[in-house]
Amino acid sequence: MAKFVAKRIEELHSKTQADIAREAGFKNANFITMIKTGSAKLPLDRVQDFAKALDTDPRSLMHLAIEQTYGPKMLAVLVELLGEPLTENERAWIDLVRTASNGTDPFPSTTARKALHVLLDDRA
Template identity: 35%
Template structure:
């Protein structure tokens, strides 16, 4: 729990709404909630943020969906978050890193890349040239 007994997720959402130029009704609609009262209940800590709605809510609030999801998982299911982090070695990628990975996948025609010594050397040469 954070200040005033609110959950960290509720405080995060409240702060994002306050920063937003949108009304709570607009945010609720964009997040796919049938009634804005659901968002009020989440803000007050009376109900949990549905995990499946986090991507839509993040877009509506213009916040990072990964940060939002990890915050919610850490509050609602900390043990599951820990297991996922261990299993998937979660390291958050930047938007540019994601774009780079997408370009690599496109260049590989959808096939994965094996980090062979040859690929590693070619990547090192590319990065050396790109960063000059």
């Protein structure tokens, strides 16, 4: 968590830590420094606001926050039970499949898999 937050803040040239703290709803910008150094844990209920302030994916940040708070074993249990979080792009693909199939939950046939591989391999 600490390394990710420090790197992300460094990448955000247009925002100060005070800006990020304010956008995330933290009263004190020093709390951002404490998260960056690993001396404070990001409260799980603040992940969404903090992710928005950092302009990053809230699902990935939640993974880091859970690992930071409860450890890698608990994160592994949650991932096993709930699955990996989806990126915004993955969610868009799922929405596309649901719309195209009229919500019928189609099985990914061999033909569909091959077509998808061709489509995605050819996009580069």
